[in-house]
Amino acid sequence: MTGNARRSGPPWSVDLLADLHAGALDPRTEAELRPLVENDPEAREILAALDATLEDLHDLPPIPMPRHVADRIDAALADEARPTAPVIDFAQAKARRNKRLGWGAGFLATAAVAIGVAVVAIPQNPTAGDGGIAQEDRTSTPVAGSAAPEDRMPAVRGQNFGPVVGDVLKAQNYGPLENQDQLAGCLRGANVTAGKPLGVSPITLDDKPAVMAILPGGSPGAYRIVVVDPATCGPDNPDGVLANSVISP
Amino acid sequence: MTAAASSDADLIAAHAAGDPHAFSELVRRHRDRMWAVALRTLRDPEEAADALQEAFISAFRAAASFRAESQVTTWLHRIVVNACLDRMRRRQTRPTVPLPEAGPGEPVAPRDAMAERETRLVVQAALLELPEEQRAPIVLVDVEGYSVAETAQLLGIAEGTVKSRCARGRAKLAKVLGHLRNRSADANVPMNDVQVQQGRQLEER
Numbered sequence: 001m002t003g004n005a006r007r008s009g010p011p012w013s014v015d016l017l018a019d020l021h022a023g024a025l026d027p028r029t030e031a032e033l034r035p036l037v038e039n040d041p042e043a044r045e046i047l048a049a050l051d052a053t054l055e056d057l058h059d060l061p062p063i064p065m066p067r068h069v070a071d072r073i074d075a076a077l078a079d080e081a082r083p084t085a086p087v088i089d090f091a092q093a094k095a096r097r098n099k100r101l102g103w104g105a106g107f108l109a110t111a112a113v114a115i116g117v118a119v120v121a122i123p124q125n126p127t128a129g130d131g132g133i134a135q136e137d138r139t140s141t142p143v144a145g146s147a148a149p150e151d152r153m154p155a156v157r158g159q160n161f162g163p164v165v166g167d168v169l170k171a172q173n174y175g176p177l178e179n180q181d182q183l184a185g186c187l188r189g190a191n192v193t194a195g196k197p198l199g200v201s202p203i204t205l206d207d208k209p210a211v212m213a214i215l216p217g218g219s220p221g222a223y224r225i226v227v228v229d230p231a232t233c234g235p236d237n238p239d240g241v242l243a244n245s246v247i248s249p
Numbered sequence: 250m251t252a253a254a255s256s257d258a259d260l261i262a263a264h265a266a267g268d269p270h271a272f273s274e275l276v277r278r279h280r281d282r283m284w285a286v287a288l289r290t291l292r293d294p295e296e297a298a299d300a301l302q303e304a305f306i307s308a309f310r311a312a313a314s315f316r317a318e319s320q321v322t323t324w325l326h327r328i329v330v331n332a333c334l335d336r337m338r339r340r341q342t343r344p345t346v347p348l349p350e351a352g353p354g355e356p357v358a359p360r361d362a363m364a365e366r367e368t369r370l371v372v373q374a375a376l377l378e379l380p381e382e383q384r385a386p387i388v389l390v391d392v393e394g395y396s397v398a399e400t401a402q403l404l405g406i407a408e409g410t411v412k413s414r415c416a417r418g419r420a421k422l423a424k425v426l427g428h429l430r431n432r433s434a435d436a437n438v439p440m441n442d443v444q445v446q447q448g449r450q451l452e453e454r
Binding site: 015018019021024048052054056070073076080217 | 426
């Protein structure tokens with residue numbers, strides 16, 4: 001017997017015994033082979049060698065992920081979790097505005113690279129949204145601290161919230177609401193419950209002070225934009241919530 | 250959410266509900282084991298890092314469609330293993346970079362440190378000598394402790410195939426590691442890819 005034939009007797013085929021060892025043989029062949037193997041020192045020696053090999057493999061230590069790889073993956077996932085930038089869709093905006101008591105929002109979720117979201121139509125200014133696709137220069141200013149004067153706050157005109165989303169996402173500034181609890185109280189007015197917002201910042205909405213918060217939206221890549229009037233909002237005042245819309249990718 | 254006590258399934262549900270931190274927590278829980286699988290199957294730290302990043306991003310995007318028919322870990326590990334296998338297929342003919350001798354975080358044994366380390370290096374080097382189709386099931390079953398059934402699921406092959414590939418791989422390793430070195434020449438020791446001399450050279454390294 002030479003070559004690759006599988007010998008079931010001395011000298012044994014290591015292939016055959018390795019199959020037996022791994023449970024890879026059919027039950028009948030295994031049943032026939034077992035007694036032969038148990039009574040043959042050479043076969044037992046091969047099985048012991050396979051056991052020793054397994055032990056070597058089991059004893060290999062764990063390999064913790066290096067810090068720089070973990071950091072890189074964390075950063076990639078953080079990028080992935082960042083909301084994408086929907087671009088306004090006029091037709092949807094108009095339709096939704098009519099449907100939702102004057103508050104309307106329309107979005108075409110695309111892979112647009114610019115940060116821009118249009119959320120609501122202001123009932124007091126129903127024509128303002130029609131110009132919303134053009135991002136007005138004056139709607140975006142850097143986010144300042146809580147004591148920032150109104151002219152330094154992100155400013156929004158009409159329904160065009162898009163240009164300020166990037167700034168708000170970068171901020172954790174509750175402004176006149178001071179803290180997460182007060183914001184949560186205001187959100188309860190619109191039956192919204194949320195933990196820590198992804199971003200929150202005072203803004204001006206048509207020159208009036210407001211606070212805008214961006215929250216997880218209930219599905220991957222989605223987020224909720226809420227704008228509240230800090231002077232009036234609270235758990236019992238739904239009217240204190242000036243805008244409330246979920247953006248889906 | 251994302252509390253340490255949350256189950257993997259809770260974290261997936263939280264991720265699907267928009268919790269921006271839930272998926273990262275899930276990754277943190279399992280990344281060491283997946284890193285070991287990726288590194289031991291791909292043999293190249295850079296490629297392993299690329300494969301893992303690709304796999305985790307893919308899982309992040311697909312998580313909303315995860316159904317609790319399988320364990321979260323099995324689902325996640327399958328994505329990782331597939332990413333590794335894809336890379337292995339793509340680079341079939343490319344030379345690989347050997348694992349660093351002292352991997353980051355490689356535990357330093359206080360007793361018999363040198364001897365243990367040498368043994369590990371020999372085993373690690375022997376593992377790298379296996380053909381990829383045998384190395385992947387050996388890494389999953391014999392090193393990482395997955396069951397044959399889990400491994401079959403992860404690799405997308407039949408359980409019998411996992412067993413026979415493990416059998417072939419173990420036989421070769423037994424030879425390379427010297428456990429079968431005294432076998433007679435006509436004993437049909439599998440020698441397809443690994444030569445006795447090569448095995449001895451490995452032992453001597």
